[in-house]
Amino acid sequence: MGFEQLAELRDRLRAEKQQAQGERPERPERPKQRKRDAAPQQAKPREQDPAVEAIWRLQKHFPLAFPVNPAPKVPLKEGILKDAEQHLALLGLSLEQLKLGVAAWCTSSRYWASMVENAPRLDLNGQAVGTVTAGQALHAKQQAARKRGQARRKQSKRKEGAKESPQAPAVDAEAQQPAS
Structure with a gap:
């Protein structure tokens, strides 16, 4: 999600909260854009991605287990998916969407x-229902390091691709001459 999308989501959530409390929502300040620079209206980010939609609904109904950024995430109970499956109707999600989220x-x-x-x-x-074991903590640390490594490799590939200009492959002159 980009910064603009996150800001839009924040503003929309504030407006919904104010409406629920009976207040008149304030209009968010938007940067002025020239008409030719304005992007065409796209679907909201959470409507595009079923995982994002599921996370949004989990945060709305279970804010202590799924805190909104910038609050730190918390370790979830092992088997939390089975618990959440009991609330599919409340969440308005399919089982597949819930799993993705x-x-x-x-x-x-x-x-x-x-x-x-x-x-x-x-x-x-x-409610606390267990603790993170040393093995689980080590596994999480390894996964985080692995993901950082993948991100670095991806970033370096992008930089290399930007440095190289797209050119036709070099052709060997001898290989093009007809055999006699």
Whole structure:
């Protein structure tokens, strides 16, 4: 998600909260754009990605287990997916969407950073139901390092691709001459 999309999401959530409290929503300040620079209206980011939609709904209904950024993520109870499956109707999600959302949540760097030894694991209501073991903390640390390495390799490939200009492949003059 880009910064503009996150800002739009923040503003929309503020407006929904104010409407729920009976206040008149304030209009967010937007940077002025020239008409020719304005991008065509696109679907909202959470409507494009079922995982993002699922995470948004989990955050709305279970804010202690799925805190909104910048609050740090918390280690979740082992088997949290089974608990969340009991609330599919409340969440308005399919089982596949729920699985995508929980998987995306639990494979992020912020989540792995929360997985430190003896940290409490929380259920959907924010109640501690276990702790992170040393092995789980080590695994999370390894996963975070692996993801950072992948990101660095991807970034260096992009830089290399930007430095090289697209040219036709060099052709060997001898290979083009007809054999006699």
